[in-house]
Amino acid sequence: MSEPAMSEVVANLNLVRERIAEAAVRSGRAPDAVRLVLVTKTVEPSRILEAVRAGQADLGENKVQEGGRKADALAGEPVRWSMIGHLQSNKVKDVLRFADEVQSLDRRSLATALDKRLQSVGRGLDVLVQVNTSGEASKFGLTPEDVPAFLKDLAAFETLRPKGFMTLATFTPDETEVRRCFRLLRDIRDRARQDAPQGDTLTDLSMGMSGDYQWAIEEGATVVRVGQAVFGPRPLPDSHYWPGAAGTA
Template identity: 75%
Template sequence: MSGDVAANLATVRNKIGEAAERSGRTAEAVRLVLVTKTVAAERVRQAVRAGQIDLGENKVQEGRRKADGLAGETIRWSMIGHLQSNKVKDVLRFAAEVQSLDRLSLATALEKRLQHLGQGLDVLVQVNTSNEASKYGLAPDEVPAFLKALQAFDALRPRGFMTLARFTPDVAEVRRCFRVLRSIRDKAVLDAPQGAALAGLSMGMSGDYEVAIEEGATIVRVGQAVFGPRPLPDSYYWPDLAMTAGGS
């Protein structure tokens, strides 16, 4: 992999387009959220200057610092990692979207702060499609009741779902995870109160985003394929969240 961020970004975009074509869609049907965790702001700026607008962060404090460091650039930040309710005030200072809504207590905290600010927020419901205890997210059978409960939150705009496939070289198992989320989405669009607004599918990271697109992803979360491998594993940076980060 080249160390040239702009070149790597172009390669990823080309692969997104090719995978979208294989799934009968255009490249424009898939939104790339570039994951910037552990990447210095100036290196991220290279991607922004190459036309990348959507950026994603896993940790609130790092996201705030990076947003401050990139102030003045045209950027839309997404929170893609597990979000603690006591960090809601901070996350809303930079994020326009939260992809990791996984419990009503978090919805309540977000709603309270958003009402205070007079703002709305796009959210994705995180689902644990791999049934791993190490991952956050609702169990698939919990989703319908959760979507009904979300009707009570006026400031939250549910736009679909997010998942992390099982980390495995078994492509069939990875596809299974993505197909579970697509099935949940398809059913929700027909049956849930929010209906067609739930069309979004955020799934796929650096190692599996092409497979995710083939299975219907409308959002992919890619970092290392553009910025290169991190110097140390995720477990070094976040030992309590080694397998729960929202994108890579």
């Protein structure tokens, strides 16, 4: 009896994994040096489960309500959820019900809200600091100049564990401009590892989505956020799911 055909989701996932490994090797690192966060926005839990059953453990969501529903649907599965979209302070309680990581920490008020809730439930949280490397007013994130002072402020929040940085490059086919954004974040990370209170814990660079993740890896990404390259195009534009940030995750 022949084996059942591989699903499109699993085939695409395997291809993305291969390309991640190849880009890591091109950048002088081990094939498994880059973590894939599979972006699940608009994707039904049944299709997400196909990827999970193929060994995909890291999942990312942009909207708190949608992430909570999917986390409930996949309860019991060996997955780790990351919040990768803009997070409002009044959604902190809800996001902490499912997220093990927040990649979009971009202001002190959010850090305060997260810390207060984390203190009350007695847990910590991995966080990445979002930086606006494109300089576009429509994008969220700290300016590069504001990062050192923000990291000093973060040192006061014992429940928050800063692990590095996240960015969205300019949404353009111009490879030079996209790589400039990635190199800028890498430089910010390298300086922070020398100067920031958190020092060597700031290792992660979350950068690169479906259209540019191989460039991102070649520029030093340790985390890529890929959705459409695995699940296919979404029915609505990214601006519906991640206001203020054009891009293709």
